[in-house]
Amino acid sequence: MDLALLRTFVTVHRAGSFTRAAALLGLSQPAVTSQIRTLERQLGRPLFLRQARGVTPTTIGDELAHKAAPHLDALVEIAETGADDDSTFRTLHLAGPPEFTAERALPVLTELTGEDGQGFALRASFGNAEETLEGLAAGHHDLAIGTARPRGALLTATPLCDEEHVLVAAPHWAERTGTEKLGRSAAPALDHVPVVEVHESLPFVARYWASVFDTRPAAPGTVIAPDLRAVLACTVAGAGLAVLPRYLCAEPLERGDVVALHEPAVPPLRTYFLVVRTGTLAMPHIARAHEWLLRAAADWI
Helix, strand or coil: CCHHHHHHHHHHHHHCCHHHHHHHHCCCHHHHHHHHHHHHHHHCCCCEEECCCCEEECHHHHHHHHHHHHHHHHHHHHHHHHHCCCCCCEEEEEEECHHHHHHHHHHHHHHHCCCCCCCEEEEEEECCHHHHHHHHHCCCCCEEEECCCCCCCCEEEEEEEEEEEEEEECHHHHHHHCHHHCCCCHHHHCCCCCEEECCCCCHHHHHHHHHHHCCCCCCCEEEECCCHHHHHHHHHCCCCEEEEEHHHHHHHHHHCCCEECCCCCCCCEEEEEEEEECCHHHCHHHHHHHHHHHHHHCCCC
8 A cells, every 4th residue: 555645644634624634745635635535446445524624534534544643653753763863953843822932932942952963943933822723733833832722633732731820910909909808709899900911802801700700800901912921011010900820920929010919719720732733743853842841841830
């Protein structure tokens, strides 16, 4: 059986779409369709059910993928390891949310960019969760950091770390509201405090209010800036309250530039995932970056 046909088959199986598989393989969609039809003729059985949005594997298709995919991934690993000698300097394309990627991931990964024959070049791009996963699936990135576990077989996610969210404001807002002495009843005292957020929908504040106060925030956004570092700067300047990751506001809290308006018994958490296209951890530079980030995350608070 032609290995090229199997490679195309496994890519379609993981992608769930001829179009997406064609983009990943660098082929035209008709070429992918033709290869799958050739393989189906050789086997005498259909491998996929065509639907309006993509394809669904048949039982035979799932069975073949289960048998073939590990061996194809092993062949990729052998090929990549053989090519990964001292003269090969690979490039890792990383994508993720701007603040977490800049503050957490990039400083860690720059340790792997040395010219010792084992390093790699690093290219980073920022985007929201949907954009990041779409870019990874399309082959634009090698490794992505996201806040949602993707569905389907094309992408594989590994939990990286949990991020604690803290309700903060400049000290004078705490004095004005007295919320540091309140429990779940703190929400009404905050109704008239301006809100600083990354989007008009108030994603961080709304999630905090739902989790901690079991209600919705009453105040609209006063300052909207699509970067948590800008949100922090405006909060320090006294613009209002914000909900921020603890790693981002730990030093301002320690200095007293901002204070926690509320300390719930169980703070809201958000989980980050490391996401790759299934099978690409066979590539040494992606595997090394993946492992390095997981090790570093064990020490993050």
